[in-house]
Amino acid sequence: MYGQMSTVAFVGVEARPVEVQVRITPGNPSFQIVGLPDKAVAESKERVRNAMHAVGLGMPYKHLTVNLAPADLPKEGSHFDLAIILGLMVAMGAVAPDAVAGYAAFGELALDGSIRAVPGALPAAIGANAIGKGLICPAESGPEAAWAGDAVEVLAPPHLLSLVNHFKGFQTLSRPTPRLDRDPKPLLDLADVKGQESAKRALEVAAAGGHNLLMVGPPGSGKSMLAARLPSILPPLTPEEMLEVSMVHSLAGELLGGRIAIDRPFRAPHHSASMASLVGGGSRPRPGEVSLAHLGVLFLDELPEFQPNVLDALRQPLEPGETVIARANHRIAYPSRIQLIAAMNPCKCGGAGPGMSCKRGPRCAEDYQARISGPLLDRIDLQIEVPAVSAADLALPAPTEGSIEVRARVAAARERQRTRLAEKGIKGSRTNSDLAGATLDAIATPDAAGVLLLKQACDRLGLTARGYHRTLKVARTLADLDGADVVGRIHIAEALSYRGETLRQARSAA
Numbered sequence: 001m002y003g004q005m006s007t008v009a010f011v012g013v014e015a016r017p018v019e020v021q022v023r024i025t026p027g028n029p030s031f032q033i034v035g036l037p038d039k040a041v042a043e044s045k046e047r048v049r050n051a052m053h054a055v056g057l058g059m060p061y062k063h064l065t066v067n068l069a070p071a072d073l074p075k076e077g078s079h080f081d082l083a084i085i086l087g088l089m090v091a092m093g094a095v096a097p098d099a100v101a102g103y104a105a106f107g108e109l110a111l112d113g114s115i116r117a118v119p120g121a122l123p124a125a126i127g128a129n130a131i132g133k134g135l136i137c138p139a140e141s142g143p144e145a146a147w148a149g150d151a152v153e154v155l156a157p158p159h160l161l162s163l164v165n166h167f168k169g170f171q172t173l174s175r176p177t178p179r180l181d182r183d184p185k186p187l188l189d190l191a192d193v194k195g196q197e198s199a200k201r202a203l204e205v206a207a208a209g210g211h212n213l214l215m216v217g218p219p220g221s222g223k224s225m226l227a228a229r230l231p232s233i234l235p236p237l238t239p240e241e242m243l244e245v246s247m248v249h250s251l252a253g254e255l256l257g258g259r260i261a262i263d264r265p266f267r268a269p270h271h272s273a274s275m276a277s278l279v280g281g282g283s284r285p286r287p288g289e290v291s292l293a294h295l296g297v298l299f300l301d302e303l304p305e306f307q308p309n310v311l312d313a314l315r316q317p318l319e320p321g322e323t324v325i326a327r328a329n330h331r332i333a334y335p336s337r338i339q340l341i342a343a344m345n346p347c348k349c350g351g352a353g354p355g356m357s358c359k360r361g362p363r364c365a366e367d368y369q370a371r372i373s374g375p376l377l378d379r380i381d382l383q384i385e386v387p388a389v390s391a392a393d394l395a396l397p398a399p400t401e402g403s404i405e406v407r408a409r410v411a412a413a414r415e416r417q418r419t420r421l422a423e424k425g426i427k428g429s430r431t432n433s434d435l436a437g438a439t440l441d442a443i444a445t446p447d448a449a450g451v452l453l454l455k456q457a458c459d460r461l462g463l464t465a466r467g468y469h470r471t472l473k474v475a476r477t478l479a480d481l482d483g484a485d486v487v488g489r490i491h492i493a494e495a496l497s498y499r500g501e502t503l504r505q506a507r508s509a510a
C-alpha cells in the first residue's frame with residue numbers, strides 16, 4: 001500500500017518542494033522516517049501515532065516507511081507532521097489520493113489531533129503555489145497563507161477531523177481571509193529634537209539614499225532620540241515590500257495572528273545580543289535581527305559595547321544584502337538588505353570630545369573605538385558628530401519643521417532614484433546606497449570640478465576604494481535631494497564631510 005503527499009522544506013526564506021512517500025508493507029510492526037530528518041521530524045512518529053488514534057483510526061500493525069524526497073535535502077522543523085499523516089491516510093485508504101493531490105500540507109500535530117501553528121506559512125504557501133498546488137495549513141496560519149495571492153487555494157482546518165470531513169464532503173472549509181496588521185504604529189516626530197541641525201540633515205540624507213549612519217557624541221546629546229525618529233521620515237513599505245518583509249518575519253514566527261507586516265522594520269537589539277540572535281542560525285535555523293530588519297533599519301545603540309566578533313559578523317550581510325549561515329551540511333541564505341544606524345559615545349566614560357574632559361585621556365577613547373574594526377567603519381557611509389545640545393537650544397520653542405516636511409523631501413529624492421534606475425534598466429538596486437561599481441560610475445560621475453575635488457581628497461584622506469565609491473553614492477543622494485541631475489563639487493564636498501573624521505577628531509580632542 002502506497003500513499004504520497006506534498007510539503008515543503010525551508011532553505012532560507014525559500015520553500016523547496018518535498019514529497020512525503022509512505023509505504024506500508026507486511027512485516028514486523030515498525031515506523032521509520034528516512035530522508036535526512038532532524039530530531040523534530042523524527043519525533044513526528046509519536047505525534048502522528050497519537051493524532052491517528054484521536055480521529056478514530058488505528059495505526060496499521062505493519063512495517064511503515066516514510067521517505068522525505070529529495071533525500072539529500074535536510075528536513076528541519078515540526079511542520080512535516082501533517083504531510084506525513086495525510087500520506088499515511090492515503091496509503092491506508094482512509095483518504096482518497098485525488099482529494100489531496102492538489103495540495104501541499106504544512107502543520108504540526110497535537111496529540112489530540114488538532115493542528116498547531118508553525119512559523120513560515122506565508123513562504124510555504126508561495127512555495128506550494130510555485131509547484132501549482134494549494135496549501136493545507138493550521139487554522140491560525142490561514143490568514144497569513146492567504147496573502148500568497150487569490151490564486152492560491154488555502155485550507156486552514158483547526159483539527160485533523162475537520163480536514164477529513166472536508167475531503168469526505170461532510171463539512172466545507174472556507175478560504176481564510178488575509179488580515180492586515182493593526183493600524184500603522186504611531187511614529188515619533190523629528191520636531192521633538194531641538195537644535196542638532198547638522199545631525200538632522202545627516203539623518204535626512206541617510207533616509208533619502210538608504211545609507212548607513214554612525215553618530216558619535218557625548219551622553220544625552222540626542223543620538224538615540226534621532227535614531228528612533230528615522231522611521232518617521234522613511235517612505236512606507238510598498239505592497240511587494242510588505243510581502244518580502246513578512247516572509248522573513250513569518251519564518252521567525254513573528255507575524256502575530258497571521259497579520260502581515262505593514263510598518264518598515266526598525267530593530268534595536270541590545271548590545272548583549274549574541275551572534276546567533278543578531279546574524280541568525282543557532283541550533284534551529286532562524287533569521288537573526290539583521291534579517292528581521294530586512295528593508296528597514298537595524299539600530300545598534302552603544303556600538304562599541306557589542307562583542308567585537310558579533311560586530312564583525314555584520315560585515316558580510318551589510319555588503320551583498322543577504323546573510324549566509326553555514327550549517328553542518330548545507331548553507332542557508334536569509335535576505336538582509338538593511339540600513340545600519342549606529343550610535344556611540346566617543347569614549348567609555350563619555351567625556352571625550354570638544355568641550356569635554358575625559359580624565360583617562362586619549363587612551364580611554366582609543367581603547368573604546370578600537371573595538372570597532374576598520375572594515376566595519378568603512379561600510380558606514382555617513383559618520384557624524386552629535387555635540388552636546390546647548391541650554392540655549394533646549395530653551396528654544398519646538399522647530400517648525402517636523403517629520404512630514406522631511407519625509408516629503410526624502411520621498412522626492414527616492415522617486416528620482418527609482419525613475420533613474422527604471423530608465424537605465426538597472427535591476428537589483430533600490431537606492432543609491434546599493435548601487436554597484438559600474439552602474440555607480442554611469443550615474444554618479446561628478447562634473448569636472450567635482451572630480452578634481454574627489455581626487456585631491458583621495459590623496460589627502462587616503463580613502464580606500466570602497467570609501468571612494470561610498471563618497472560618490474552619498475554625493476549622488478545629495479544631488480537627488482537638491483533635484484540636480486549632475487553631481488557637483490558642492491555635493492562631493494558635503495559627502496566628504498561625512499567621512500570618518502569624527503572619530504579621529506574626538507580622539508585628538510580627548
Ligand SMILES: Nc1ncnc2c1ncn2[C@@H]1O[C@H](COP(=O)(O)OP(=O)(O)OP(=O)(O)O)[C@@H](O)[C@H]1O
Nearest residue numbers: 192193194196218219220221222223224225345389
Ligand atoms: N536635541 C534635543 N532636543 C530635545 N531633547 C533632547 C535633545 N537631546 C537630548 N534630549 C533629551 O535628553 C534625553 C537623552 O537623549 P538620548 O537618549 O537621545 O541621548 P544619547 O545621545 O542617546 O545619550 P547616550 O549616549 O547616553 O545614549 C532625551 O530623552 C531628551 O529628553
Ligand SMILES: [Mg+2]
Nearest residue numbers: 223224301343
Ligand atoms: Mg543613547
